[in-house]
Amino acid sequence: MRLNELRDNAGANKRRMRVGRGLGSGKGKTGGRGQKGQKSRTGVALKGFEGGQMPLYRRLPKRGFNNAKFAKDYVEVNLGRVQAAIDAGRLDGSAPIDAAALRAARVIDRPRDGVRLLAKGSVRQALTFQVAGASRPAIAAVTEAGGRVLLPGGEAAAPPAAETPSPKAEEVPQAPAPQPPAAKAEAASPDAAEAADTGTKSAPAAETEASSDEDKPAS
Helix, strand or coil, rough: CCHHCCCCCCCCCCCCCCCCCHHHHCCCCCCCCCCHHHHCCCCCCCCCCCCCCCHHHHHCCCCCCCCCCCCCCCCEEEEEHHHHHHHHHCCCCCCCCHHHHHHHHHCCCCCCCHHHHHHECCCCCCCCCEEEEEEEEHHHHHHCCCCEEECCEECCCCCCCCCCCCCCCCCCCCCCCCCCHHHHHHHHCCHHHHHHHHCCCHHHHHHHHHHHHHHCCCC
């Protein structure tokens, strides 16, 4: 290897496109800008310009409030990344884990407005987190492993487990079975129903039998 043999890797330096060198070059005439005139010049921005009339973004009224300007910009950290940093030896699990510890372990780049803990992944030991916010599944996972989550307002408690109600069979009223016409007539007669229940004959039938016995001659 000699000094005159030193050169960059293939593709490291790309030659710039020379524009305006004829139609055969592919970048002739308008030079890739698409048109002539003002829009082909550098430093010209005509977005929203409507030829001098009041543009649309100024004709529409501005109402309401948007909190995007004042919203907090949190750094989201999952439990799996924290456990991976502990397994790699870059993070001490016995000490409280805060934004400074996560930055020193190269888990986050900069803390911004604080660290928010999320539940993707899992932890296998009791850890103490001092963060600006945490999701309910993350708090439940850390608490289940024996750890704690300390928020600016105090220690976060694990959310109560949702009780699933036992399914109950709904009682559906059943329609009565259809009866034949003869059965309906018998059910409608109170004398027939009473005779059927008690096994005795009705009063008119008993009187008729008694009179027939008296008319018979004595043998």
